[in-house]
Amino acid sequence: MNPKKSLHSFPSRRTFIKTSALAAAAFSLPRFSIGQAGGSANGRINVACIGIGNRGFFAVSELMKDPRVNLVAFCDVDQVLVDETYKRGAELKKTAGLGGADLTTVPLFRDYREMIARLGDKIDAVTVSTPDHHHYPAAMTAINSGKHVYVEKPLTHSVGEARALRDAAKRKGIISQMGNQGRATEGIRLIKEWTDAGVLGDVRDVHAWSPEFPERYFTRPASLPLSRETPPATLDWDLWCGPAEKRPYHPSIAPVKWRGWWNFGNGMLGDWACHTLDAPFWALALGAPGSVEAKVSGVSDEISPATAEVTYRFPARGKRPPVVLTWFEGAGMKPPTPKRWEDDPKKPGLPERGMFMLGGKNTLFAPIGRPDSPRLLGAAVMEEFKKNRPTATIPRVVGGPMKEWIDAIAKTGPMPGSNFEYSVPLSEMVLLGVVAVRTGRRIEWDAKAGKITNDPSLNKYIKVTARDGWKV
CATH class of the missing domain: 3.40.50.720 (NAD(P)-binding Rossmann-like Domain)
Structure with missing residues (x-):
């Protein structure tokens, strides 16, 4: 070679x-x-x-x-x-x-x-x-x-x-x-420890938001279908399509702008929610939602919408109350400004990404879309909290997720935190939202059966069929 x-x-x-x-x-x-x-x-x-x-x-x-x-x-x-x-x-x-x-x-x-x-x-x-x-x-x-x-x-x-x-x-x-x-960071462990210690009180609402894709990762087409282009000689287009239905090549899809195309990506929700929603999913032991519904700017079976508001409803879990988790995506899509935000000098307005866990006692904010640098809203509240933080109870990860994985293979560390027993339920929650966004529909979910129950026709998005030659 x-x-x-x-x-x-x-x-x-x-x-x-x-x-x-x-x-x-x-x-x-x-x-x-x-x-x-x-x-x-x-x-x-x-x-x-x-x-x-x-x-x-x-x-x-x-x-x-x-x-x-x-x-x-x-x-x-x-x-x-x-x-x-x-x-x-x-x-x-x-x-x-x-x-x-x-x-x-x-x-x-x-x-x-x-x-x-x-x-x-x-x-x-x-x-x-x-x-x-x-x-x-x-x-x-x-x-x-x-x-x-x-x-x-x-x-x-x-x-x-x-x-x-x-x-x-x-x-x-x-x-x-x-x-x-984020699953290997200090921030997500702090969020879990603060929640477990009752710092937030009962959390019944979670708000998370993300902007539209940057131009580098997705270019929203002016019209569909796209024109038919010749793939560059440096790209094996058939292998790139792989298990997905093969379609004509276009530079608005490959090599890096595929995220907003349903055949190949999962839209903004699929791209960012595993980061942004990881902390509340873990800290609140959310598990599977009972229902998910989406309000979208336009339904297309080809591309993700410019804006969407997705509402997940989780039932009570033991002594934990039901939770409504709302995801906002696209230009101008942000949640209402929560109480105590205005008296926090760090942020005059909501940033382009973030997550709130709204508790009966306090509201937690995590910026930048990942569970980094969490804080309680209200400058005075956070300063007082710093004087008596909960004791660390969760083992810390030295290095990132790749090292954590290699440590486990080398038998020098425990099972990685985002192993499939954990990350599959997290991904399932996210992907159910993707189905709601893609269809603009409300879906009712039977987690035990692994099926959408209110409209069985939508189960084609739960179990997809690979192109001939790609079934595993």
Whole structure:
């Protein structure tokens, strides 16, 4: 394999399968050791990365810095993004003083099914950093082969897929992690501890909000359908579509603007709610909603709406009261300003993202869409609270979610906090909201049966059918 091949001479799938087979045969060569000079694969965790461009570089970079890890294979369908990762990897090696070979020496595959089948037990663990529609088949293929998996949020493209991953991981004894940075932070632990200590009182309402996608991640088309464009020679469009129904290529979709297209992404709710709603989901033990309804600016089975207001209703849980959680998304979509906001000098107005947990005693605010730097509203209230904070009761994570996952695989740490037993119910809550936004409908949910009960026709969004050749 020649990693310096011109971008305009993108290899065919057959060529990549052939070169990947040669790479697999040469697997034991130490030149594939990344992260330390002259490293050997012996005793290290062999990790393959599916999707290495854009967000995928987070996984690559974190693994490069971990001396316990041996990067053994990459998979990506876009040579432009691959080359960007090669460049960023070289810069990281220089700035961080990392030894070992260049990323260009790691075997590169186009099809993760081929990668896992050919390398087999030479892979211990797999990261998945693809568009949402590939999360399930990539992760399930890895799990079925006995690989530990790290899958970026949202965990899957549908509720049925998420449940299937959880069940398979449990059967196989897989160490799993959904990539959700906030779950490993100090902030989310503070929110949970303050809630458990009764600082907020009974919480009956949660408000969360997020703006429209930035132009980089989604361009709202002026009209539909899009024109038919020719894919660049550097992109394998058929593999990019993968399990989703194949449609004509357009640069308004790939490689990075897919999030607002229902066939491939989950809209703003799917993109951000796993961050923003993680803290109340955990702290309040929300579990499954009984119903979800959405008011949207326009219903489309192709693209997410410009604005939406989504209302989740959760039943009482033991001694905890029912909760109404409202999500606002899009330009100008924000909740009412809560009591005590005006006397807080830090914020003259609501920021573009945030979350409120409105309790009978106090209101908690978490800024920027993740559970970082939480505080109680009211400057005087927060100052008084600082004098007598609740004692820390939850173990802290040293490092981020990737290190937490590797620690568990290496048996030097506990099961990751966002393992599938936790992250599947969180993802399910989010994805049910996605169904409501996509259809503009109210849905009633039977969590035990895994079905929408008030309109069974909507269950097609719960259990989706993959394109021929992609069923796992």
